[in-house]
Every structure is written in structure tokens, then in C-alpha cells.
Amino acid sequence: MENLEANFEPRFAARTKRIQASTIREILKLTSQPGYISFAGGLPAADLFPIERIGEATQRILREQGVQALQYSTTEGHLPLREWIASRVPGATPENVQIVSGSQQGLDLIGKVLIDPGSRVLVEAPTYLGALSAFNPYEPEYVSVPMDDEGLELEALEAALQARPVKFMYVLPTFQNPSGRLMGLERRRAIVELARKYRTPILEDDAYAELYFDGKPLPTLYALDHALGGGNVIYLSTTSKTLAPGLRVAWVVGPRPLIQKITFAKQGADLHTPTLNQMLVYELVRDGAWYGEQIDKIRQTYQTRCHWMLQALQKYMPEDMGWIVPKGGMFFWLTAPAGLDSLELLKKAVEEKTAFVPGQPFFADGSGKNTLRLSYSSASHEQIEDGLQRLGRAIHRMLGRAPVA
Amino acid sequence: MENLEANFEPRFAARTKRIQASTIREILKLTSQPGYISFAGGLPAADLFPIERIGEATQRILREQGVQALQYSTTEGHLPLREWIASRVPGATPENVQIVSGSQQGLDLIGKVLIDPGSRVLVEAPTYLGALSAFNPYEPEYVSVPMDDEGLELEALEAALQARPVKFMYVLPTFQNPSGRLMGLERRRAIVELARKYRTPILEDDAYAELYFDGKPLPTLYALDHALGGGNVIYLSTTSKTLAPGLRVAWVVGPRPLIQKITFAKQGADLHTPTLNQMLVYELVRDGAWYGEQIDKIRQTYQTRCHWMLQALQKYMPEDMGWIVPKGGMFFWLTAPAGLDSLELLKKAVEEKTAFVPGQPFFADGSGKNTLRLSYSSASHEQIEDGLQRLGRAIHRMLGRAPVA
Known part of the structure; x- marks a missing residue:
């Protein structure tokens, strides 16, 4: 009785080499555990689902x-x-x-x-x-x-x-x-x-x-x-x-x-x-009237959450961390001091029970090692406060500096 | 002001040569017109949708x-x-x-x-x-x-x-x-x-x-x-x-x-x-109990419809038309006398306001010109009777014989 499943590997098409698990996917799995405050998933606000x-x-x-x-x-x-x-x-x-x-x-x-x-x-x-x-x-x-x-x-x-x-x-x-x-x-x-x-x-x-x-x-x-x-x-x-x-x-x-x-x-x-x-x-x-109101509700909610995240970033991030202030959408994009590897930072962040998406996989040319994406669309004020404080601790630890209390 | 849409054709990937409209698709369009009795679509019986x-x-x-x-x-x-x-x-x-x-x-x-x-x-x-x-x-x-x-x-x-x-x-x-x-x-x-x-x-x-x-x-x-x-x-x-x-x-x-x-x-x-x-x-x-009953209902319905179609085939098809009597599923598969082209037959059938799927597209090697598929899953007794009579007329016309009255 032989199981032939190992037979499949050599049969994969050439293109299958480029069909791989994504970082996002693995992170989404990780952060579904209780106790985490994750800014990784680009999840629309479920509290606004009609x-x-x-x-x-x-x-x-x-x-x-x-x-x-x-x-x-x-x-x-x-x-x-x-x-x-x-x-x-x-x-x-x-x-x-x-x-x-x-x-x-x-x-x-x-x-x-x-x-x-x-x-x-x-x-x-x-x-x-x-x-x-x-x-x-x-x-x-x-x-x-x-x-x-x-x-x-x-x-x-x-x-x-x-x-x-x-x-x-x-x-x-x-x-x-x-x-x-x-x-x-x-x-x-x-x-x-x-x-x-x-x-x-x-x-x-x-x-x-x-x-x-x-x-x-x-x-x-x-x-x-x-x-x-x-x-x-x-x-x-x-x-x-x-x-x-x-x-x-x-x-x-x-x-x-x-x-x-x-x-x-x-x-x-x-x-x-x-x-x-x-x-x-x-x-x-x-x-149209209802759909317009639905979108307005989402806009206002995301604007508020974005504002909370901006305040928390200003409070907890080191001075040499840069970001783009969004005029809409669901994401903050951060640029850390050159030399900081955001994949390494993610490991530290996970120890602090928070998460984000490292930026490098978004670059087809493999650059962007010091970038990261934070999503605010699904987060409460408290989660943003606590989560960014945790992220701040992780970054300061990595940079060997004292975190903001 | 130049419209550049013609620009797309030469940009298609090589594989796109093998991405084509299917016969089934075109036929489904055709037979959605009123007055047709179609046995073409492999549509499950909508009257049994829960x-x-x-x-x-x-x-x-x-x-x-x-x-x-x-x-x-x-x-x-x-x-x-x-x-x-x-x-x-x-x-x-x-x-x-x-x-x-x-x-x-x-x-x-x-x-x-x-x-x-x-x-x-x-x-x-x-x-x-x-x-x-x-x-x-x-x-x-x-x-x-x-x-x-x-x-x-x-x-x-x-x-x-x-x-x-x-x-x-x-x-x-x-x-x-x-x-x-x-x-x-x-x-x-x-x-x-x-x-x-x-x-x-x-x-x-x-x-x-x-x-x-x-x-x-x-x-x-x-x-x-x-x-x-x-x-x-x-x-x-x-x-x-x-x-x-x-x-x-x-x-x-x-x-x-x-x-x-x-x-x-x-x-x-x-x-x-x-x-x-x-x-x-x-x-x-x-x-499980409900699902079992649902499937039983579908089986009994299809068996009845299959039986109606078998009777109508025996009544209206020429003697040298062959078929497989299904033990389940949704389809009759017919083999016409060699030399009868079922795509040509479809044209005649459409004149009689009925339809089926010609068999050839189901053969990767391009054979099966004299085969055809009839679906009974969605048809009433009357539709099967009338439709098969129409199809019988079309076939007899093609073969140059007198149809069954």
C-alpha cells in the first residue's frame, strides 16, 4: 500500500514556482489569536456592514x-x-x-x-x-x-x-x-x-x-x-x-x-x-439615497479612525519615523529610519501582541525594507491607542532607545 | 481624438488564442427566446430549488x-x-x-x-x-x-x-x-x-x-x-x-x-x-435528513423526466438513431446515422423551434460529428413530447424521410 501523493510535486507546471503563500496570509492567521491588536489586515469596518x-x-x-x-x-x-x-x-x-x-x-x-x-x-x-x-x-x-x-x-x-x-x-x-x-x-x-x-x-x-x-x-x-x-x-x-x-x-x-x-x-x-x-x-x-448615506457613514468613520491613528503615531513613534497623512482610504504608510528592517520589527511587534504588514512584499523589485502598512479601518480608539503604544515599544527596543511612556 | 481600443488585439497573450466563445454559450443565448423548447442547457430543475x-x-x-x-x-x-x-x-x-x-x-x-x-x-x-x-x-x-x-x-x-x-x-x-x-x-x-x-x-x-x-x-x-x-x-x-x-x-x-x-x-x-x-x-x-429528502426528490423527478424522454425518443426518432439509456444524471446522448452532421441538424432544429447541443465540441479530437446531447432535467412532459416531435421532424427532413406523425 503506497501513498502516491509525493508524485505531485514533480508534476507542477513551471508557473507554479511563482504561486506561493503570501506574507499577508500568514500574518492574518497569526493575528486571529486572542489578545492581539492587529493593524495588518485590510479589513473594512464590519460594524458598518448593512x-x-x-x-x-x-x-x-x-x-x-x-x-x-x-x-x-x-x-x-x-x-x-x-x-x-x-x-x-x-x-x-x-x-x-x-x-x-x-x-x-x-x-x-x-x-x-x-x-x-x-x-x-x-x-x-x-x-x-x-x-x-x-x-x-x-x-x-x-x-x-x-x-x-x-x-x-x-x-x-x-x-x-x-x-x-x-x-x-x-x-x-x-x-x-x-x-x-x-x-x-x-x-x-x-x-x-x-x-x-x-x-x-x-x-x-x-x-x-x-x-x-x-x-x-x-x-x-x-x-x-x-x-x-x-x-x-x-x-x-x-x-x-x-x-x-x-x-x-x-x-x-x-x-x-x-x-x-x-x-x-x-x-x-x-x-x-x-x-x-x-x-x-x-x-x-x-x-441611491441609501447607498450615498452608507458611503458617507464609512467615510466619516474612517476619517475619525485615521485621525486617532495620526494622534497615536505622533505620540508613540520615534521622531525619525515618517508617514503619509491619508486623505481617504484605509491605510497609513510608514517609512522607518533606513536600516530598520520591518520584517524584524514585525517579530518584535508580535512579541508585544500587535501586528502590521511589512512593506517589502509590496515592492516588485524587493526594495522597501524599512516600510510598513498600518490599517485603521477596523480599529477602535482604544485599540489604536494601545496597539500603537505597543508598536512604539517594539520600535524603540529595536532602535535601542527608551520608548515614550 | 483617437480611440485606442484596437490597440488591445495585438497585445493579447499567446494563450488567448485558445480562449474562445463556446458553442454552448451561443446556443444558450439563442434558446432563451420565447417559443423555443430547448434541451440544450444542462440546467438543474429550478422547480426543485429549495x-x-x-x-x-x-x-x-x-x-x-x-x-x-x-x-x-x-x-x-x-x-x-x-x-x-x-x-x-x-x-x-x-x-x-x-x-x-x-x-x-x-x-x-x-x-x-x-x-x-x-x-x-x-x-x-x-x-x-x-x-x-x-x-x-x-x-x-x-x-x-x-x-x-x-x-x-x-x-x-x-x-x-x-x-x-x-x-x-x-x-x-x-x-x-x-x-x-x-x-x-x-x-x-x-x-x-x-x-x-x-x-x-x-x-x-x-x-x-x-x-x-x-x-x-x-x-x-x-x-x-x-x-x-x-x-x-x-x-x-x-x-x-x-x-x-x-x-x-x-x-x-x-x-x-x-x-x-x-x-x-x-x-x-x-x-x-x-x-x-x-x-x-x-x-x-x-x-442530513432534509438534504437526503431534497436529493431523493431530484432523483425521482429526473427519473420521471428521463422516462418521458425515452418514450418520446422511441416514438419520434428514426430507427437508425442510437442512444444510451441513462441510469442517472441529466442527459441523453444520441448517435445519429454516420454522415448526419449534428451542427447542421441543430440549424434545422432551430427552424422547428427546438434545440440541443451538438456533440462534436465535447470531443477534444474533433470527432463525434454525428452525436448530440439532450437534457431532460428541466423539461415538462408536454415540452418533451412537443420538443422531441419537432426534433424528429428536423431529423427526418435532413434524412429526406417522412417524419412520424
């Missing part, structure tokens, strides 16, 4: 359209939801919209359809770690472009586009995960123009778009490209940050030749996003 | 575990559901179980993790079309092995395994889609032994396992392999045929080294299957 509303909407859907909600449906997605999405994107029709099972699936399908082994994909430094996980199995080469406070540095971007052809550039202009940065209007315009000049499509990931604290939202790269003739931006957004991530409903908006291929790819990947979930999302967002 | 029960379970989950149901969760899937699945598979623990968003996603992730361009994947002739759509983007070569009434022909199978290494073989032993065939016990044993002898893993797709009409279910290939030491079968099943396909909850059970890679691949592909849907499925299946 649970009751979701219950009512589900009952209505099952009563009125139960068979449709539970049967197989088309790969493109629920038409009323696609219409609602198209109505919010300049120049889009439902035929430009593909519903996906979370933005993550959008990233996977776009990678599948566009990336050959060795294709150059341009990313921000840092960039969203989940996008790297989605693209990696398709074996791209990454071109990492540095950022300043306004987003991608233009000179470095143009140099990269000029050097060798790039398949597409992946950009998170609004409250970027992980850095929280907001790309300014002039920078947006310049990047859209550069992309058009070098005939390089932009993949715009706008998961955090609704989460601005003050002021008005800036136009999307998709809208700016549309004003110049369009066809060069793929737009990705989601309900994970405004309704509930557990529903897994997001969308890709893009030029039709691409959307068609994404639809065929999705058909092979999972047939369609659960019908009930799509109908549920539509039931919630179609009531 | 809508009320799903409503109650959703309310209970939202009331008692609302936050968990709507928050991000682990990639592996909802633990109680994985425990329930493991308890039904010999030798399995929850660590052998990965929840996926429909069997289709299981096929995609297994392809992603195992198939290199040019890898040989052995399939039945015919095989499930959706598996070909899932595997195609990973650019395998298919090795098609013919079947007799009992399943894969053993001599041909051994010759294929001997000739050149095969990455894995994909088998649907129970009420295969499309042919409805049930692989007998001796054939099952022989195939499991051959696979072990040639160190070739089996991917067992068991989507229709519960849908037997009479008698007792046969042991799965997974169970037979387990009895010989295990580690050589990957098992795939789903709730799409017993509860509701729109929920998109299925599972892969397999050796841990493979399941771990599938988990990492799924993390990059869609993070996790919607939590609410997984919890909902668990709420339904955990009540």
Missing part, C-alpha cells in the same frame, strides 16, 4: 426572482447591475462591463488574457500585493517605477516606457493600497497622456475611490482617457469597501475587444459570479 | 454570524463545510479540502497548477466541454481515449499511458456530461490500478454523483485509490446539482501537496469563495 438591509434584500429577491437568483446565469453578469455600473462611467455601455468575483478575479483574468511569460508589466513601487499574486502565475517581468507624494514619478515613468515595450501599467491612483497616496489631477492627466503617447494601456484599480474624507473625488484615469478619445484604460472597482467584501462582487470596465476576451476567460474560470450576490448588490446600490 | 429553505437559512446566518458571513475570510473555505465534506470522503481531513466557486473553478485551478504548454492531458471521448474551456488557456495537448458503454476502453487507455507521459487523466465516471454513461465497478477498479501503475494522477469529476435513479451508488475512484494507498486521485464535486448552481459552491479534495498549491493559486485568483454562500450551503447540508 446586515439588516442585506437580509431584507435577500428575502425580496428570493420571493420575487428566486429561480433566477439560484439558476446558472450568463457569464457577463446581471444586466441591471451592469447598466448601473455603465451609467457611472463616462462613455460606457453594459457591453463594456464584466462582473467579476472580487477585484482579485479581475486582476487574474486581465493577467490571463494579456500577460505572456516575460511580458513587461509596469507597477508602482510600492503596489498592491494581491495584484502581484494574480499576475505572477502568468510569469511577467515587473518594471517598478518609484513614486513621490503625487504618485508615479513622471520622468522615471517615461524612461521606462521608452526603454522597452510594456504590456500594460497597473496603477492605483486613489488612496493606493498600501501607501494611501492620492494621485493629484495634474499627475493623472500627465500619466494618461504619456500612456497614450507610448500606446501602453493603463489598468486602473479604483477599489478605494469612494473613501475620500473631504473635498470632491478627482476624475478617474478612465474618464480622462475617455476625454482624449478613450480605449486605453481598463477600470476595476468593487463593492468590497462600500458594502461587504464577503459578497465578492466587483467589475471590470474596458474596451470591448478586451472585455469580450475577459468574458470568455471568465467562462472557463468559474462560469459566472453567483447570481444571488449580484442581484443583492444591485438591490442595495439602486437605492 | 428557495424557502435558502431564505430561512440566510436570515439565520445573518442574524447569528452576520459579520463573519460578510467579511473577508480564509482562502481554504468555511471550516464547518470543509469538515462536512471531509467526513464523506474516505481518509480525508479538512486539510485535503479546498472550497471553490463552482466545479469550473476547480478545473481552472487544477489546470493552472499542473498544465504546462504542451502537457499531455488525457480525456474521455467525449468529455465535459467546460473542462476543455478551463484547461485550454494553459495550452495542453489532449489525448482522447475512446469509450464503450462502461467508460474508457482499457486497452486504448493503457496504450496511451504507455506511449508518452500524461500529466493527468480527466474522468467523469458517474453519469458523465455529456454521455450520461455510468462507469461500472470493475472498470473503475481497473482504471484506478492502471493509473497507479503508470503513476498518472486521475482528476475525478463527480458533479452528478448523487443523481442515480435506482440501486446503490458505486464507490468513487478516490475511494478505490484510497483503498490501494491513496494519493493518486483528485476529487471534484459540487452543490450545483443538488441545491442550486447560482450559489457557486463546490470543492476539490486531494493530496495535501496539491491542495496547498491550489489554495495559493485560488488566493491569487479570487481570494475566497463568497463566505455567505459557503455558510448557506453548510446550513442546508448539515441537516
Whole structure:
């Protein structure tokens, strides 16, 4: 009686070398233990989930359209939801919209359809770690472009586009995960123009778009490209940050030749996003007044929590720790004094029963060793106070200095 | 103002050549028009969806575990559901179980993790079309092995395994889609032994396992392999045929080294299957008595509908039309006189306002031109009578014979 399971290892496809556990995943496991105050997970505030509303909407859907909600449906997605999405994107029709099972699936399908082994994909430094996980199995080469406070540095971007052809550039202009940065209007315009000049499509990931604290939202790269003739931006957004991530409903908006291929790819990947979930999302967002209030509530809550974290950072961090003050979104991005390794710091922080995400995995080029991401979206005032005090102790211990009492 | 969307076509990855619209898809569109009686879609009977029960379970989950149901969760899937699945598979623990968003996603992730361009994947002739759509983007070569009434022909199978290494073989032993065939016990044993002898893993797709009409279910290939030491079968099943396909909850059970890679691949592909849907499925299946009754109801309904279709086939088909009488599942598989092209027949059938799926797309080697699949799972007695009469007219017209009145 021989167990043959060891037989699998040598059978893995070459791409499987690049399919690995992520740091975030291991950390999420760790910090689910009691007693920890974790700022690691990018979890939306569960206390704001519209649970009751979701219950009512589900009952209505099952009563009125139960068979449709539970049967197989088309790969493109629920038409009323696609219409609602198209109505919010300049120049889009439902035929430009593909519903996906979370933005993550959008990233996977776009990678599948566009990336050959060795294709150059341009990313921000840092960039969203989940996008790297989605693209990696398709074996791209990454071109990492540095950022300043306004987003991608233009000179470095143009140099990269000029050097060798790039398949597409992946950009998170609004409250970027992980850095929280907001790309300014002039920078947006310049990047859209550069992309058009070098005939390089932009993949715009706008998961955090609704989460601005003050002021008005800036136009999307998709809208700016549309004003110049369009066809060069793929737009990705989601309900994970405004309704509930557990529903897994997001969308890709893009030029039709691409959307068609994404639809065929999705058909092979999972047939369609659960019908009930799509109908549920539509039931919630179609009531614009309610949806507006829901988003306002999230904005105000995150702004308050962000403010608490800013105060705690000022109180407990050493003077040579730097950070970007977010204008929206869910994250603080910290830059420690050069030489401090944030993975080592995490080990110390865990001893103090707190946690964050080390920054290095967000850099496709392996830089950013002294950076870290803290999420405030799910934390109470007390947790932020206590947790940052713990983190402060860990940092001061590492630097061999006396912590702030 | 230039629209750049034409820019995408030359940017598609090489694999995208193999990401195409499927015949099934186009046919499903067609037959959604009123007036048609379609036997094309493999749609479970919507009149048996447990809508009320799903409503109650959703309310209970939202009331008692609302936050968990709507928050991000682990990639592996909802633990109680994985425990329930493991308890039904010999030798399995929850660590052998990965929840996926429909069997289709299981096929995609297994392809992603195992198939290199040019890898040989052995399939039945015919095989499930959706598996070909899932595997195609990973650019395998298919090795098609013919079947007799009992399943894969053993001599041909051994010759294929001997000739050149095969990455894995994909088998649907129970009420295969499309042919409805049930692989007998001796054939099952022989195939499991051959696979072990040639160190070739089996991917067992068991989507229709519960849908037997009479008698007792046969042991799965997974169970037979387990009895010989295990580690050589990957098992795939789903709730799409017993509860509701729109929920998109299925599972892969397999050796841990493979399941771990599938988990990492799924993390990059869609993070996790919607939590609410997984919890909902668990709420339904955990009540074994109710779940047993639900499946019995489906079995009896399909057996009745199958019987109606058999009677109508005997009445309206020409004498030289052959078919397999199903012992379970959802499909009749017809073999027309050689020379009759079932795609041409479909065009005639559509003129008569009925539809089926031509068999050829189910053959990886392009054979099977004179075969066709009819689904009885969703049809009423009247629809079966009228539809088969229409199909009979179309066939007799094509053959230049007088139809049965």
C-alpha cells in the first residue's frame, strides 16, 4: 500500500514556482489569536456592514426572482447591475462591463488574457500585493517605477516606457493600497497622456475611490482617457469597501475587444459570479439615497479612525519615523529610519501582541525594507491607542532607545 | 481624438488564442427566446430549488454570524463545510479540502497548477466541454481515449499511458456530461490500478454523483485509490446539482501537496469563495435528513423526466438513431446515422423551434460529428413530447424521410 501523493510535486507546471503563500496570509492567521491588536489586515469596518438591509434584500429577491437568483446565469453578469455600473462611467455601455468575483478575479483574468511569460508589466513601487499574486502565475517581468507624494514619478515613468515595450501599467491612483497616496489631477492627466503617447494601456484599480474624507473625488484615469478619445484604460472597482467584501462582487470596465476576451476567460474560470450576490448588490446600490448615506457613514468613520491613528503615531513613534497623512482610504504608510528592517520589527511587534504588514512584499523589485502598512479601518480608539503604544515599544527596543511612556 | 481600443488585439497573450466563445454559450443565448423548447442547457430543475429553505437559512446566518458571513475570510473555505465534506470522503481531513466557486473553478485551478504548454492531458471521448474551456488557456495537448458503454476502453487507455507521459487523466465516471454513461465497478477498479501503475494522477469529476435513479451508488475512484494507498486521485464535486448552481459552491479534495498549491493559486485568483454562500450551503447540508429528502426528490423527478424522454425518443426518432439509456444524471446522448452532421441538424432544429447541443465540441479530437446531447432535467412532459416531435421532424427532413406523425 503506497501513498502516491509525493508524485505531485514533480508534476507542477513551471508557473507554479511563482504561486506561493503570501506574507499577508500568514500574518492574518497569526493575528486571529486572542489578545492581539492587529493593524495588518485590510479589513473594512464590519460594524458598518448593512446586515439588516442585506437580509431584507435577500428575502425580496428570493420571493420575487428566486429561480433566477439560484439558476446558472450568463457569464457577463446581471444586466441591471451592469447598466448601473455603465451609467457611472463616462462613455460606457453594459457591453463594456464584466462582473467579476472580487477585484482579485479581475486582476487574474486581465493577467490571463494579456500577460505572456516575460511580458513587461509596469507597477508602482510600492503596489498592491494581491495584484502581484494574480499576475505572477502568468510569469511577467515587473518594471517598478518609484513614486513621490503625487504618485508615479513622471520622468522615471517615461524612461521606462521608452526603454522597452510594456504590456500594460497597473496603477492605483486613489488612496493606493498600501501607501494611501492620492494621485493629484495634474499627475493623472500627465500619466494618461504619456500612456497614450507610448500606446501602453493603463489598468486602473479604483477599489478605494469612494473613501475620500473631504473635498470632491478627482476624475478617474478612465474618464480622462475617455476625454482624449478613450480605449486605453481598463477600470476595476468593487463593492468590497462600500458594502461587504464577503459578497465578492466587483467589475471590470474596458474596451470591448478586451472585455469580450475577459468574458470568455471568465467562462472557463468559474462560469459566472453567483447570481444571488449580484442581484443583492444591485438591490442595495439602486437605492441611491441609501447607498450615498452608507458611503458617507464609512467615510466619516474612517476619517475619525485615521485621525486617532495620526494622534497615536505622533505620540508613540520615534521622531525619525515618517508617514503619509491619508486623505481617504484605509491605510497609513510608514517609512522607518533606513536600516530598520520591518520584517524584524514585525517579530518584535508580535512579541508585544500587535501586528502590521511589512512593506517589502509590496515592492516588485524587493526594495522597501524599512516600510510598513498600518490599517485603521477596523480599529477602535482604544485599540489604536494601545496597539500603537505597543508598536512604539517594539520600535524603540529595536532602535535601542527608551520608548515614550 | 483617437480611440485606442484596437490597440488591445495585438497585445493579447499567446494563450488567448485558445480562449474562445463556446458553442454552448451561443446556443444558450439563442434558446432563451420565447417559443423555443430547448434541451440544450444542462440546467438543474429550478422547480426543485429549495428557495424557502435558502431564505430561512440566510436570515439565520445573518442574524447569528452576520459579520463573519460578510467579511473577508480564509482562502481554504468555511471550516464547518470543509469538515462536512471531509467526513464523506474516505481518509480525508479538512486539510485535503479546498472550497471553490463552482466545479469550473476547480478545473481552472487544477489546470493552472499542473498544465504546462504542451502537457499531455488525457480525456474521455467525449468529455465535459467546460473542462476543455478551463484547461485550454494553459495550452495542453489532449489525448482522447475512446469509450464503450462502461467508460474508457482499457486497452486504448493503457496504450496511451504507455506511449508518452500524461500529466493527468480527466474522468467523469458517474453519469458523465455529456454521455450520461455510468462507469461500472470493475472498470473503475481497473482504471484506478492502471493509473497507479503508470503513476498518472486521475482528476475525478463527480458533479452528478448523487443523481442515480435506482440501486446503490458505486464507490468513487478516490475511494478505490484510497483503498490501494491513496494519493493518486483528485476529487471534484459540487452543490450545483443538488441545491442550486447560482450559489457557486463546490470543492476539490486531494493530496495535501496539491491542495496547498491550489489554495495559493485560488488566493491569487479570487481570494475566497463568497463566505455567505459557503455558510448557506453548510446550513442546508448539515441537516442530513432534509438534504437526503431534497436529493431523493431530484432523483425521482429526473427519473420521471428521463422516462418521458425515452418514450418520446422511441416514438419520434428514426430507427437508425442510437442512444444510451441513462441510469442517472441529466442527459441523453444520441448517435445519429454516420454522415448526419449534428451542427447542421441543430440549424434545422432551430427552424422547428427546438434545440440541443451538438456533440462534436465535447470531443477534444474533433470527432463525434454525428452525436448530440439532450437534457431532460428541466423539461415538462408536454415540452418533451412537443420538443422531441419537432426534433424528429428536423431529423427526418435532413434524412429526406417522412417524419412520424
